[in-house]
Amino acid sequence: MTTHYDHAQVQEFWQYVWERDDVYALDADATDPTYVLGMFPYTSGTLHMGHVRNYAITDAYSRYRRMRGDDVLHPMGWDAFGLPAENAAFDRGTDPESWTQACIRRMREELETMGFGYDWSREITTCEPEYYRWNQWLFKRLYEAGLVEYEAATVNWCPDCETVLADAQVVDREDERSESSDQASGEAASSHGDRVCWRCKTPVGRRELDQWFFTITDYAAELHEGLDDLEGWPEGVREIQRNWIGRQEGARITFDVAGYSGAGGGGDGDADRTVDVFSTRPETIYGATYLAVSPGHDLARALAEDDDAVADYIATVREQDPDRVGFSGVETDATAVHPLTGAELPVYVAGYVLEDVGTGAVMGVPGHNERDHSFAREHDLPIERVIVPDADDNGGSGTETVEGSPYTGAGVLEHSGEYDGLESGVAGERIVADHDALADDVTYRLRDWLISRQRYWGTPIPMVHCDECGRVPVSDENLPVELPEFVRTTGNPLDAAEEWTETTCPDCGGPARRETDTMDTFVDSSWYYLRFLSPALADAPFETEVANDWLPIDLYVGGDEHASLHLLYTRFFTKALADLDLIERREPIRELVSQGTVLYDGEKMSSSKGNVVTPEEYGAETTRLFVLSAAHPEQDFEWTANNVRGAYDLQQTLYRMATAFVEEGDARVERRDHDEYVAREIDRTIAAVTAEYDRYRFHRAATEIRELARLLRRYREYDRPHGDVYRRGLLTLAALIAPMAPHLGEELWNKLRGDGLAVEADWPEPDHDASQYRLERRLIDRTLEDVRDIVGVADIDDPERIELIVAPDWKYRAAELASRTDSGDDGSDPVDSVVDAVLADESVAAPDPSRVAAFAGELVGRDGWDGEEGRSADRELAILDRASWLVTDEFDAAVTVRRATGDDAQAAKARPGKPAIRIS
Ligand SMILES: [Zn+2]
Ligand SMILES: [Zn+2]
DSSP: OOOSOOHHHHHHHHHHHHHHHTTTSOOTTOSSOEEEEEOOOBOSSSOOHHHHHHHHHHHHHHHHHHHTTOOEEOOOEEBOOSHHHHHHHHHHTSOHHHHHHHHHHHHHHHHHHTTOOOOGGGOEETTSHHHHHHHHHHHHHHHHTTOEEEEEEEEEEETTTTEEEOGGGEEEHHHHHHHHOOOOHHHHHHTTTOEEETTTOOBOEEEEEEEEEEOGGGGHHHHHHHGGGOTTSOHHHHHHHHHHHTEEEEEEEEEEEESSTTSTTOTTSOOOEEEEEEESOGGGGGGOOEEEEOTTSHHHHHHHTTOHHHHHHHHHHHTSOHHHHTTOEEEEEEEEEOTTTOOEEEEEEETTSOTTSTTSEEEEOTTTOHHHHHHHHHHTOOOOOOEEOOTTTSTTGGGOOSSSSOOOSOOEEOSSGGGTTSBHHHHHHHHHHHOTTEEEEEEEOOOOEEOEEOSSSSOBOOEEEETTTEEEEOOGGGOOOOOOOOOOOSSOHHHHOHHHHEEEOTTTOSEEEEOOOEEOHHHHHHSHHHHTTSTTOSSSSSOHHHHHHHOSEEEEEEEGGGTTTHHHHHHHHHHHHHHTTSOSOSOOEEEEEEEOOEEETTEEOOGGGTOOOOGGGTOHHHHHHHHHHSSOTTSOEEOOHHHHHHHHHHHHHHHHHHHHHHHHOOOBOSOOHHHHHHHHHHHHHHHHHHHHHHTTOHHHHHHHHHHHHHHHHHHHHHSOOBHHHHHHHHHHHHHHHTTTSHHHHHHHHHHTTOSSOGGGSOOOOOSSOOTTHHHHHHHHHHHHHHHHHHHHHTTOSSOOEEEEEEOOHHHHHHHHHHHHOOTTTTSSOHHHHHHHHHHHOGGGOOOOHHHHHHHHHHHTTOOOOTTOTTOOHHHHHHHHHHHHHHHHHHHOSEEEEEEOOTTOTGGGGOBTTBOEEEEO
């Protein structure tokens, strides 16, 4: 007889059975499956603990929903394009394709070893032409819809990776440091402003290149507003997106600009120029002492044509890291007219004004803006105060000047013409309303999505460049534009692929060159969830009808590092596809779980820190059970051998219990009171675990399972167990743990002769109504605690008799009435009305009015009855009766449970939910 659970053997066997029976394939008739998705992994070649945690969560939830009777779509695929594969191939003298496919084989094997239940018939791989042709197809649809732009842009350039980086891929070196250690702030400060490549940590430079963009900014307002409705998303993720989108309310202010050769209608017909600025504080407009435009602004470009100083400045600043530009700037010959005062203001080109923020131009208000103040000090511009702090708010400070530092708070206007004396908020509104040059406006910090990458291992952008026709899309029939063979070169291998780049123009048939930029791999992941719906479809990326029926993703799980990029891009793509009439939904994800980090010695596990624990070390099931039971999915937790041991021991315990029951078969037939208790506790555990799974609280489900196992062991030690009750308890444990530890669940299920496979079994149902399980448990737990307290306080060594006395009916009635009574609604005394109602109810046999009044007086206005419908003396008596064996077992005393009678002095203390206790 073996009572040791050999997980390796068990895993192999059940994995074979599951595959043989194809248990994870989505039913072909499914009409609206529950869609559970983990963020697909980047194909690095090995699973780390973050993956294991992520996929253990989706797997447990998928299995739970399947047992609940849902059709479940739980697919897996590979985020297979990207620079690391190209680098690895370069280093190893292979090619990215072979390298990536080898990584995929290894990772798929690891996932299968873990026993994760995927519908592998839906596997997708983004680096395969069958997938990326649809990136190209969708690019073309976005292009046709005007959502693609090709523009010269100053971009972040990593000299080491030789590629452009999105803003989000440029990080402060400081952040990198503070993440890995808490160094002295002095050192951190000295490195402030170092902007480095997220991947290789090389300082990032600037370059000007023609680039492809998706105009995600067209959707800024909708992306921002939609966040409020994403109730299934963590607030933290929504807040990160809000900040990333950066909505700002303010005013657009138009300045006339004159005084240079391009303006004034003289020369070659160039009309008077105006420059718009955006300000969140239009009330400061009287404090504007200059106008500044970014080096990329149209006006700057126009001025540079005739002004070498301007041209030189622009050239210098555009190659610089924005953080090094500081408050440099160059004064131009142009002047701007203040729209309210008519004053002439100097116009500067200044690097601190960013091209793609707001309008790319600012009115300089040095008295009330930090950055403008710094600029004005550097260039000796006037600093004027037009708002003073409200004297009532902070006495005396109104006399301070703004020369030393700007005043950025609210206050009262001065030197502002007719608006003097007005409170700043009111003044701002009025100034905007009174003048045509100002209008309410909203801007967003969000920038367009730069998708061009000058690298090989990505989706070729399906465009050609023709000298005659310009940029022309490749026709749909000629998709996919497949990657040419990989060549080792320092630059972009696609530029080196001469034969590949030479093509003919789809429009004129003349010679043309292919676009050699490839797409940011975030394009691949922006819509992959749709490809899983119809992965083999040959004439479209996905089936619209299926998408309309099956979306949204019911549960999406991944790390919160994806809050601002992947999750924003996915939302954008979905909205764009909806506007292309390809799908109906505009938000793809209903519930999002942002899983926490697995720590080791307080640090994130990572191969660079050498603190990686691989799943094989402890076996698949122990690892899964541990990562799920250690904490709520969204919390970080520490990997400790001791806690892993706990997960291991639980499996062994359950296995031993099932084995012993099956092999010893020592059971009773007639039912006793305490069997009823165990039967009810099985029901209560089912209800509790179900509620926890519904909310992804696997750690609490695991605790419930442990508790039930403990109870069953105690039950078996107390008395010979009732056969049906005990077997049902063990089968319930097998079913409840199966989503988290499927191999163990299957093994227990099989040993106990459950019907069919556990993976396909029905989720257990309570035999009796268990909806009040919390209330019932509280009554039992509190009563046990009270008995322990009394025994302890009275120092009773060996109690012989313990009596539990349930309160009389009238007290339950009084408590129920009191909980419903709102004091003073109709002027009547709430205590009186409770007393009257209790006395009028003959069924509860109330005693004399003074006792009822005294009790009612204690109750009215107190909480404690909420949600406790159905509480009654009869029920509590029955619950305590069934639980009395626990008291007997713990104190080895005779236990009686009874109702309060007559003028019993002990019974007078009994209350609903709290029986009186007598110990002798
Ligand atoms: Zn780099
Ligand atoms: Zn052409």
